[in-house]
Amino acid sequence: MGNVEFPSKEWAEIFCKKINENNNYRNVAKGWKWPLMFKVTGLSDELLKKFPSGNIGIKLDLFEGQCKGAEFYEDSTKGNADFILTASFDSWMKILTGELNPVTAILQGKLKLEKGSMATVMRFPSAAVELVKSAQEASK
Known part of the structure; x- marks a missing residue:
């Protein structure tokens, strides 16, 4: 797969695919029926050049243990979801590397x-x- 940069449209699409390959998720997420947006704030200077809004959104259409699609917003205010989780880029990176548990x-x-x-x-x-x-998995 190679290094797909987080956050990006490609990463969001791979994330969705990895969710659908995750049988454990399918089992434990029965009953979850709502789109979820991950909002990324506190961007580095480098990322701010790419995404001047300073607010990136990755929206997943999650339904009953499956990801039906992913959308990437260079400005998260352009998208909406029933659930929105927000964290700084640094915190997301810590979560992605396993340094920080989401709960x-x-x-x-x-x-x-x-x-x-x-x-x-x-x-x-x-x-x-x-x-x-x-x-x-998407970040590997």
Whole structure:
């Protein structure tokens, strides 16, 4: 696969594909029916040159354990989803390298649920972990 840069449209598409290859996710995410957007803020100077909005969005159409599609927004305000999770580029990188657990990140306020019900998110902790595993696969 080679190094596909996070965040990018290519990365988002590979992430979606990896989710669909993840049988554990399929099993633990039954009941999840909402699109989810990952928002990336706190971009490096290098990334800001590419994405001047400073707010990138990766939206996944997640439904019953599958990813039906991914959209990439150079400006996350151009997209919307029932659930929006926001973190700085550094925090996302720590999550992608496995240095930071997503549930811990939420508890520490490094990963914020900007939109959607926290009670619903907390019903799917295993799904969150499996999504991260798929994201790590996409980043390899």
